Amino acid sequence: MTTLNLIVPCYNEEEVITETCSRLLALLDRLIGAGEVSDESRITFVDDGSRDRTWSIIETMHASDARCRGIKLSRNRGHQNALLAGLTVAEGDVLVSLDADLQDDIEAIPRMLEEYRKGAEIVFGVRHKRACDTFFKRFTAQSYYKTLKALGVEILPGHADFRLMSRKTLDALKDFQEVNLFLRGIIPLLGFRTAIVEYERAARFAGESKYPLAKMLAFAFDGITSFSAVPLQWSTRIGALLALGSLGFGAWAVYARLFTDLAVPGWASTVVPMYFLGGIQLLFLGVIGGYISKTYAETKHRPRFIVERTL
Known part of the structure; x- marks a missing residue:
């Protein structure tokens, strides 16, 4: 039985x-x-x-x-x-x-x-x-x-x-x-x-319920970072694309300044890309930090x- x-x-x-x-x-x-x-x-x-x-x-x-x-x-x-x-x-x-x-x-x-x-x-x-x-x-x-x-x-x-x-x-x-x-x-x-x-x-x-929205999101993040390295790969790929985009934007700015009258003095062309790239960097640092924190917890063997x- x-x-x-x-x-x-x-x-x-x-x-x-x-x-x-x-x-x-x-x-x-x-x-x-x-x-x-x-x-x-x-x-x-x-x-x-x-x-x-x-x-x-x-x-x-x-x-x-x-x-x-x-x-x-x-x-x-x-x-x-x-x-x-x-x-x-x-x-x-x-x-x-x-x-x-x-x-x-x-x-x-x-x-x-x-x-x-x-x-x-x-x-x-x-x-x-x-x-x-x-x-x-x-x-x-x-x-x-x-x-x-x-x-x-x-x-x-x-x-x-x-x-x-x-x-x-x-x-x-x-x-x-x-x-x-x-x-x-x-x-x-x-x-x-x-x-x-x-x-x-x-x-x-x-x-x-013992799983409010905040706990559900944390649990979902744990599930992703415990079994998949894809977010890290995405961070690398998106970072590379943004780097290429920044180079293209820089080339366009030089061209506009030297060969056209489209260049308008102002802070937008500087501040907007700066904040955008800064936000992306912080986001990916958070993803990397999530993986590092898991590694830290595993190595202690508590x-x-x-x-x-x-x-």
Whole structure:
């Protein structure tokens, strides 16, 4: 019998975590009753340094049902690190990761298990409908996936972190020692046989999103700079084009001054190119700085998370 462990990262989820636990326990009961998973299956909540009552609720849930387990990180380390903590610390033959806000359809999990029994080692949950999202969020998400594809990053459009992984793939994941985590890009690099299960994303059950626009942009930048050097190549090419353009502009200015009466004294012809080139230089320095900061973080080899307590 397959032992299933549901990994649920949590950060300030006191408003929804009780309902999440209730629905997941009902799902486990159903799967165990049908003989699809072992009665040793469980749910593991990973508290990512929450500032509300999330951990105390996890303790209460564990006291009432031992199948509810908990991993408490010593401080907030971000969603990706919390998810990795659950994937590497929790036990089980098969682990399914999902968000605590109930936007991931838990009814897709039995279909994931079916694909696993057919031989898939990794099963990706892919959103085929995003009716609950705003137009802006749908547009930016689709644009982001297309951008990553164009930059050569191997990523599955519509897939976030709702996935099934076998013990074999989890052991392989432990060999990746990256500090700058972008699991959506790392998991496809593992290889192994994969499958896709489509589902419809629901609205958040309660509480507020933990990914406001600023965090979403930072996460997107991390994904690009962690898996693609194309922005650096673009910086070089655009810089070369601007240099050629500047030479052409200089040649035209000399020609206009010597052979025509088009030259008009003023500051525009000096100030505008200066500010334009200065802005481009600062932009590309920022891109280069992003890569350097990642290299700096990787070379220090600091722990990605510290577990304070487990239940």
